[in-house]
Amino acid sequence: MIEISQIPVSLDEGMTEAGCLDICRQAARKLLGCGARDIAHIELHRKSVDARKKRDVHFVLSARVRLRTPAQEKAALAHVPAARASHVRPVEDAEPTFPVPLHASVLPAARPVVVGAGCAGLFCALTLAEAGLAPLLIERGEAAAARTAAIERFVRTRELDPESNIQFGLGGAGTFSDGKLNTGTKNDAHRLILETMVDAGAPRDILWDAKPHVGSDILPTVVAHIARRIEQLGGEVRFGCRMVDIERTSSGAPCAILVEQSASAPERIRADRLVLACGHSARDVFELLVRRGMAVERKTFAMGVRIEHLQADIDRAQYGPAAGHPALGAAPYKLVAHLPQGRNVFTFCMCPGGEVVAAASEPGGVVVNGASLNARAGRNANAALLVNVNPGDLPGDDPLAGIELQRRCERAAFELAGGDFRAPAQLVGDFIARRPSTSCGRIAPTYPLGVTWCALDETLPAPIVDTLRAGIPALAGKLRGFDDTEAVLTGVETRSSSPVTIVRDRSCVAVGAPGLYPCGEGAGYAGGIMSAATDGIRCARALIADLVADSA
Structure with a gap:
């Protein structure tokens, strides 16, 4: 089998699997010097968005092609122009499978x-x-x-x-x-x-x-x-x-x-x-x-908040004039900033067109997470906005100290928001300016149990709050509008990863x-x-x- 990569295709041509395969067949015939009847099988292997140039947002494809005989594939590889040779390579045809049933002599007395x-x-x-x-x-x-x-x-x-x-x-x-x-x-x-x-x-x-x-x-x-x-x-x-x-x-x-x-x-x-x-x-x-x-x-984990923007704003920042094209859908993002004070702030589990969800599992604690339906058609985009917590940040030598820190923050959020599983929330502009929020602007929070407008500083340790405050403008340098003053911060996101190994x-x-x-x-x-x-x-x-x- 032969893999061909870096096949460009317009947004209109790449809207469907069939349209992508048509472009891949054309590329295969040209690069491999073969006819349509020589291609025994072709499958779409990868499809990604190239949005580096906002005036030319398009898809980039890779395909896997099987010719009728191994000899044909060998000859076809020799036909590839030197300028494109790095984009064409032979690949193994075998796919991983689950194990076959074990022999009776191996089966244990008790089931796993x-x-x-x-x-x-x-x-x-x-x-x-x-x-x-x-x-x-x-x-x-x-x-x-x-x-x-x-x-x-x-x-x-x-x-x-x-x-x-x-x-x-x-x-x-x-x-x-x-x-x-x-x-x-x-x-x-x-x-x-x-x-x-x-x-x-x-x-x-x-x-x-x-x-x-x-x-x-x-x-x-x-x-x-x-x-x-x-x-x-x-x-x-x-x-x-x-x-x-x-x-x-x-x-x-x-x-x-x-x-x-x-x-x-x-x-x-x-x-x-x-x-x-x-x-x-x-x-x-x-x-x-x-x-x-x-x-x-103990192991390193992360805590922070959920940040919500209008999905349309994220689409424009990521795709420029192509934003809204039906082939693209809602734009995702993934950001990280390394700050001078030695900590990092990053986004995680970004949910295009999604909502913030109530993810508590213990009474008396508020936990937020994010979710999207398959269509990703919601008005808002949300993502976890997190800061790492290292083992050395925790007191004593209890291996479960990270869990205790998570619980303290979840309980603080619960109490600050009113004690009925509402979540504490603050606008980005107010958070940066160190003042409590009193209402939302054009971005309505999606947390389903309602929010209490406040100052989030009381819900997280000071090093995390300080890093978030410094990190939001830094991330805005990578994604235009990330520091929108009306973007909504909802707390607390404490379960992004395990605090123990x-x-x-x-x-x-x-x-x-x-x-x-x-x-x-x-x-x-x-x-x-x-x-x-x-x-x-x-x-x-x-x-x-x-x-x-x-x-x-």
């Missing part, structure tokens, strides 16, 4: 147990199920439909379900987010993850879009389909099932877990092979691990606990949907490799 049905846990359990291991996947929150109902009930009544909410439930925190699937890392599993999600109901364009996303209106269907697939392969998925203890042998290895489900008595489940994919908000699990003597360490070795096994595999974002080894799913597959493969080695 996966704790947490976020992206890491789902793809870990799916990989184990494909290998014939019939895993048990437990999730403290509810399945997709019941979880959606719990979130809607919270918005309607302000009655928070601490077990089923934006953070907990099938698909994890990523289910009710923008559903971005782009990642800064490369891994053979990425294509497998994307294809699995398309098979489960995600839009096909995630297979080639340079910045793929699914949307919170489609993700619940996708994760429900994956859960059903695990069950079809012989696994079991239990919702409303919370792990409350881990039993370990004298060697430190897990041997059982204790779970609570509904009003039933606690149940002991054998768990010789245990994957902890519990998510960054499973604070009770981190506390349990420390009590049980597991190796848990459950320490594991190179084989994904927890230090001092053979048979236990810390996994995903909560364990400190991922930072989004794709990286979490990838780590889930990685841990499953490590578990399978250990089973094979033990049976040899």
Whole structure:
């Protein structure tokens, strides 16, 4: 197979997959010196927006082409002009797959147990199920439909379900987010993850879009389909099932877990092979691990606020005169500024055409996050605006000190905003000028439970507030209008990443606990949907490799 990259196409020509493929066929025939009948297969591999010149915003494509014979492909590669040779290369035709079922002699006496049905846990359990291991996947929150109902009930009544909410439930925190699937890392599993999600109901364009996303209106269907697939392969998925203890042998290895489900008595489940994919908000699990003597360490995390602009303003800043073209959709951004005082301010989880969501998982605390539907058609753009918190910023030596800091900020936000899950909010102009806000301007906040206008300084540590205040003008130098005085800041964003690492070795096994595999974002080894799913597959493969080695 041959990959051809850097194929330009106009916005009008690139509106559809068919239009992009027509342009790619033309490029292939010209570059490879072949006829239409010589092309046995062609597929769109990548599509990105080139907006460096605002008067010439266009798409850039790459395609993968298979000619009828290997000899034809070899001859075609030799035909490529020297000036374009760097944009044409042979690639392997093989695609990564899930493991085949293990031989009966390898199967363990007890099925592996996966704790947490976020992206890491789902793809870990799916990989184990494909290998014939019939895993048990437990999730403290509810399945997709019941979880959606719990979130809607919270918005309607302000009655928070601490077990089923934006953070907990099938698909994890990523289910009710923008559903971005782009990642800064490369891994053979990425294509497998994307294809699995398309098979489960995600839009096909995630297979080639340079910045793929699914949307919170489609993700619940996708994760429900994956859960059903695990069950079809012989696994079991239990919702409303919370792990409350881990039993370990004298060697430190897990041997059982204790779970609570509904009003039933606690149940002991054998768990010789245990994957902890519990998510960054499973604070009770981190506390349990420390009590049980597991190796848990502080790690760098981030806190800050959500910032909202009019999406139309972001579109104009990013695309110039092309803003609003139907082929482009709502413009995203990703920004970072390195400040003289040694801290960085950056945006994260930017949600084009989205809304700020109520992401609390504990009574008495306000947490905000962002989400978009697949169409990204909302009036506002929002993003997390964050500052890193380093282990050295925290007092003492408690590995859970970052969690305590998160809680303090969430409670401060709750109390400042009135104690009913409204969120504290401030206009950028007022924040920079150090004065409380009293109302919004042309940008109405989207947080669904309402906001209380105030000064946000009381909700976050002074170094974070000072860095945000210095960082907003710096980021405006990279994106025109970012410092719009009427842009809305809503607090607090505390759950962008885990404040702890459950320490594991190179084989994904927890230090001092053979048979236990810390996994995903909560364990400190991922930072989004794709990286979490990838780590889930990685841990499953490590578990399978250990089973094979033990049976040899």
